[in-house]
Amino acid sequence: MxxxxxxxxxxxxxxxxxxxxxxxxxxxxxxxxxxxxxxxxxxxxxxxxxxxxxxxxxxxxxxxxxxxxxxxxxxxxxxxxxxxxEKDMWEVVKQVIIHRKKKELEPIVKVLNEISGVEGKGEEVEEFKKVIKDIQLFSSKADSTLNSLIKADQHWFVSTFMNMIK
Amino acid sequence: MxxxxxxxxxxxxxxxxxxxxxxxxxxxxxxxxxxxxxxxxxxxxxxxxxxxxxxxxxxxxxxxxxxxxxxxxxxxxxxxxxxxxEKDMWEVVKQVIIHRKKKELEPIVKVLNEISGVEGKGEEVEEFKKVIKDIQLFSSKADSTLNSLIKADQHWFVSTFMNMIK
DNA sequence: TTTAAGTTTCAATACTTTTTGAAAGTTAAA
DNA sequence: TTTAACTTTCAAAAAGTATTGAAACTTAAA
Missing domain, CATH: 1.10.10.10 (Winged helix-like DNA-binding domain superfamily/Winged helix DNA-binding domain)
Incomplete structure (x- = not known):
């Protein structure tokens, strides 16, 4: 080639x-x-x-x-x-994370907050709220994690993740 | 609502x-x-x-x-x-990572391996190889990281990442 | 067997996203 | 100013992706 x-x-x-x-x-x-x-x-x-x-x-x-x-x-x-x-791949990935987080994660978090306030009582409503709450919890964890990643520098990222690999 | x-x-x-x-x-x-x-x-x-x-x-x-x-x-x-x-969000995310890694990361790693063998000498070729090598390095790190994530369980994931948040 | 309830396939169609290219806009130098 | 090099916009066309619906297929029970 x-x-x-x-x-x-x-x-x-x-x-x-x-x-x-x-x-x-x-x-x-x-x-x-x-x-x-x-x-x-x-x-x-x-x-x-x-x-x-x-x-x-x-x-x-x-x-x-x-x-x-x-x-x-x-x-x-x-x-x-x-x-x-931009030739630093870590910078490239960080920028992409920032943009995608805004476009993807943030809208769903907003909707989850809104619908977790659904009115009404009964088994069905409670069940629905439980599912939504689980997803909400997971989403906010994901959001925090991404925020940390964005703030982190490459050295930190590499050393932390390299430790994961046995 | x-x-x-x-x-x-x-x-x-x-x-x-x-x-x-x-x-x-x-x-x-x-x-x-x-x-x-x-x-x-x-x-x-x-x-x-x-x-x-x-x-x-x-x-x-x-x-x-x-x-x-x-x-x-x-x-x-x-x-x-x-x-x-599947209602466990961590399982959902893991499955998505598995599929997207296969569809997205693996093809580019394959191409990088192929083109890192380009023939020829001179400044231009060396410069090209250097850029490709950087991306290769980053990609294989990303690949290992994702592999670890896939193997990890949610508890591990949450506790590790929660530590990142000051 | 035959029947019927259910599942799968796929060519045609609808919808979405990207690309073009020509016209309008901008700006630095003559 | 005027000119010309360059940039931006945007409506129309092309390309790409998802959806439909009808026909073919499968299979369990009668």
Whole structure:
């Protein structure tokens, strides 16, 4: 396998991975391209490399910047914007956790709080409340755990989890 | 809020949550319905409650069984199959981790192993290999961590993570 | 056997999400 | 100012995913 093929395979796979993580294929591919680029790339270079439209490239670069996975870089004397990827995987994962927690966990916690106040009495209501309470408990634990992870640094993360492996 | 409304809201929200987790909306809604059902439900009851087609119900119930999130239950003297949900959230999360790890992490690890063998010399190749190696390292750590989590029981999980929260 | 209750499959359809491309907007230099 | 390089927006089209419903299949009891 030569370099060009390796790069193409990586971009392709990263795209597939991203689509499982709330990052659409193009967005993940742009991130992959920037990860393995030796220098900051302009929007035009991204468009040419991935063969996508200008609109698509622009939208997804903005989204990546929003997620904190890509940074804008300006070169003196050049009007173009250049882009570089966050290359520290632990930072990447943390950013993804932050976004997904907000989009996924927080809404369900909110709903659980609301419905745990359902009115009425009887076996059926009690049973329902019990199920909801269990899930609520689990969700708030998950939420705290993720908050800790987000605050933690990589060294801490690695050493804690490495201890788990016998 | 009364019981019926609470149940409807829960089913709806669980469906939305699922769709972020590789579980499609209907699949997650069936799981939610079974979670809060006081008794095992037949396919027909699922169809009626959620107002979905027989084919859709069947496909998604099979998928839930496949994922280990729902179990088949047979009543003596009754040809219908009845279904109950796994209600232990920790078990649910573990099953989801197992499936998603297989679908998401393992393919990228495989690709990384392949492309880390790219041929050629020069600055560019070395730089590429370095980036890939970093991601490889991170991925295998993530893989081990998830394996440990899958083997761990809930008590262990909760106590370990609770310690993280100051 | 035959029947009927129940389950599974799958091509067609509906729905959702992503992508395009052209037009509008912005801004630094001439 | 005006120009031109570059960025952003957004409606329409394409691509991808989920759902339906009818037909085929399975199986236990009559």
């Amino acid at each position: 030569d370099l060009a093929e390796g790069k193409a395979r990586f971009i392709q796979s990263w795209g597939t991975l991203g689509s499982h993580w709330g990052i659409n294929r193009t967005m993940a591919q742009i991130h992959a391209l920037l990860l393995i680029a030796e220098k900051p790339l302009s929007a035009q270079e991204v468009i040419d490399e991935l063969d996508i439209s200008r609109g698509n490239a622009n939208m997804n670069i903005r989204a990546l910047i929003d997620w904190g996975l890509v940074f804008k870089e300006l070169k003196p004397g050049d009007r173009k914007e250049y882009f570089v990827a | 009364d019981l019926a409304e609470g149940k409807a809201r829960f089913i709806q929200s669980w469906g939305t949550l699922g769709s972020h987790w590789g579980i499609n909306r209907t699949m997650a809604q069936i799981h939610a319905l079974l979670l809060i059902a006081e008794k095992p439900l037949s396919a027909q009851e699922v169809i009626d409650e959620l107002d979905i087609s027989r084919g859709n119900a069947n496909m998604n119930i099979r998928a839930l069984i496949d994922w280990g999130l729902v179990f088949k239950e047979l009543k003596p003297g009754d040809r219908k199959e009845y279904f109950v949900a």
